[in-house]
Amino acid sequence: MLVICALAAGVRLILKESKEIYVPVLLQSSPGQRQLITMDSFRFVRSEKGRITWRLDSRKADLAENKEATMEDIEINFSSADHREAKLFGDAGTMDTATGNTLIRRITHDVKIVTSDDYLLTTASLFWKAGERVVRTADPFRLIGTEIYLEGVGLTANVDLGTIVVKNNVKAVLQE
Secondary structure, three states, X not given: OHHHHHHHHHHHHHHHOOOOOOOOHHHOOOOOXXXXXXXXXXXXXXXXXXXXXXXXXXXXXXXXXXXXXXXXXXXXXXXXXXXXEEEEEEEEEEEEXXXXXXXXXXXXXXXXXXXXXXXXXXXXXXXXXXXXXXXXXXXXXXXXXXXXXXXXXXXXXXXXXXXXXXXXXXXXXXXX
């Protein structure tokens, strides 16, 4: 009984004097970063006027309080109104589930995009800006197609327009 009274008096003293209690950094949760759920087979779909414009699938996802999903083994399928398609593959990434913006990065394998018209893009990381339907990378990349070999550093590609802008160190070989 004496121990319980001493403990209660100690807690009362701490609370009364408003002293801060030290909590190690590893045990503190970041604001908005608290994990809410972990799931296998995560799927996120965006559509416009009843047509699916892109769909993300991942083997595993952790969803946080700030609406961020941390994912593993990612595949994003893009489709355009003219029925062109592209698939993006990556080892890991994070997505803002409110906007759909997604950063995909390499862990063991390059991030790659394969298109329905036989183009292959490889790089270390890609950022998908969902609202603009644009992929970007600041990393070195390679683009291989039936008529072109292109490499450089830094790329911006518009999925709908089929345009590519290369920032630096452009090397291209055109084939007939």
